[in-house]
Amino acid sequence: MNIIPWGPIRSSLTANFSFGDIKQIVGYANIDMSQLANLEQQSQGGASKSQLLSAIDKQVGGMDAKQSGIVASICCEEILRRKPELINELDMVLSRVGWKFSDSTLLPIDIFDISELKEIPEQAHEDIQKAACRLRDGDLSGALSASCGALDSVTGAIYQEFGLGDHQKASFQERIKKSLNAIEANNNLKQELQEIGWPESDISQLSSNLDGSLNQAAFVMQKLRSGMGDVHGTKPVVSALVYDSIKWSLLILRVLVTRNSL
Numbered sequence: 001m002n003i004i005p006w007g008p009i010r011s012s013l014t015a016n017f018s019f020g021d022i023k024q025i026v027g028y029a030n031i032d033m034s035q036l037a038n039l040e041q042q043s044q045g046g047a048s049k050s051q052l053l054s055a056i057d058k059q060v061g062g063m064d065a066k067q068s069g070i071v072a073s074i075c076c077e078e079i080l081r082r083k084p085e086l087i088n089e090l091d092m093v094l095s096r097v098g099w100k101f102s103d104s105t106l107l108p109i110d111i112f113d114i115s116e117l118k119e120i121p122e123q124a125h126e127d128i129q130k131a132a133c134r135l136r137d138g139d140l141s142g143a144l145s146a147s148c149g150a151l152d153s154v155t156g157a158i159y160q161e162f163g164l165g166d167h168q169k170a171s172f173q174e175r176i177k178k179s180l181n182a183i184e185a186n187n188n189l190k191q192e193l194q195e196i197g198w199p200e201s202d203i204s205q206l207s208s209n210l211d212g213s214l215n216q217a218a219f220v221m222q223k224l225r226s227g228m229g230d231v232h233g234t235k236p237v238v239s240a241l242v243y244d245s246i247k248w249s250l251l252i253l254r255v256l257v258t259r260n261s262l
Contacts, residue, residue: 004068004072004099004106005072005094005097005099006057006072007097008090008093008096008097009076009079009090010053010056010057012086012090012093013053013075013079014049014050016079016083016086018049019041019049019052021082022049022052022053023052025075025078025079026056026075028074029071029074029078030063030070030074031056031059031060032059035059036052036055039051039052039055066137069136070137073106076090076104076106077104080104087101087104098110100113102117102132103129105129105133106136107129108132108136111132111135111136111246116250116254117129119254120250120253120254120257121153121157121253121257123154123157124150124151124153124154124249124253127146127147127149127150128146128147128150128246128249128250128253130142130146130149131145131146131149131150131249132246134146135242135243135246140238140242143242143246144221144224144242144245147221147246147248148172148225148245148249150253151172151175151252152167152175154179154253154256155167155175155179155256158183158256159175159178159179162182164178164179164182172218172221172225173215173218173219173222176214176215176252177215180211180214180252180256185255185256186207186210189206189207189210190203193206193207214251214255217248217251218248218252220241220244220248221245221248221249224242
C-alpha cells in the first residue's frame with residue numbers, strides 16, 4: 001500500500017499554522033494528545049512549534065502504513081478546510097512524491113491520474129475517485145465494488161438509451177459486452193484506424209484482440225466481485241488484481257465514452 005508522505009504535510013503545517021492550530025489539526029487524526037499535553041506555548045520557557053512537531057513525528061514514525069496514511073490524509077483535509085487556498089501549494093509539494101488531489105481527496109498518482117477524469121463518462125467520476133481512495137486506504141473490497149459501480153452507472157445509461165432491457169438482470173460481463181456492441185465501439189475503432197492509414201489485416205487483428213481483452217477483463221472483475229467477501233488484502237496476487245481492476249475500469253470507460261450523449 002502507498003504510504004502518504006508526512007514530510008510535505010509537516011512542512012505545510014510549520015509554514016502556515018500557529019502552535020495552537022497545529023494541535024487542533026492533529027487532534028482530528030489518530031494522534032495521542034495525552035503525549036502532547038506537556039507541550040504548551042508560553043511567553044517564556046514554553047514549547048516551540050518545532051518541539052511540538054517533533055513529538056508528532058515520533059508518533060507518526062511508530063505507526064504502520066495504514067495508520068500513518070490516515071493521519072496524513074486527515075491532516076490534509078483539515079489544512080484545506082481551514083485554508084483552502086493552500087491546495088495549489090500542497091498539490092505541488094505532494095506531486096513531487098507521487099500524490100495528487102482530486103477535489104479535496106489525496107490519491108497516489110500510480111493508482112489514479114486525475115487527468116483521466118476528462119476521458120471517461122461524467123457519471124463514473126464519483127465511483128472511480130471512491131475506488132482509488134478505498135484502494136489507497138487498503139479497502140480492497142470497497143475499491144473493487146466502486147470500480148465496478150462506475151461501469152454499472154455507465155452501462156445502465158446505455159441500456160436505457162438503446163432499449164437493451166433490464167441491465168440489473170444481466171451479468172456484469174454481459175452488460176459491458178452488450179453496451180460496447182450497442183455503441184458500435186469496435187466499428188468506431190476500425191474507422192479511426194482506417195482514417196490514419198492502417199492496413200485492413202492489422203485493423204482486424206487489433207480490434208479482435210481488444211474486444212477479447214475487454215471481455216476477459218470484465219469476466220475477471222465479475223468473478224472478483226462475486227467473491228469479494230474473501231478479498232482481505234492478505235494475498236499480493238489478489239491485491240494486484242484489485243489494483244488492475246481500477247485500470248481495466250478506466251480503459252473500458254474510455255471506450256464507452258465514445259458516445260457524445262454520455
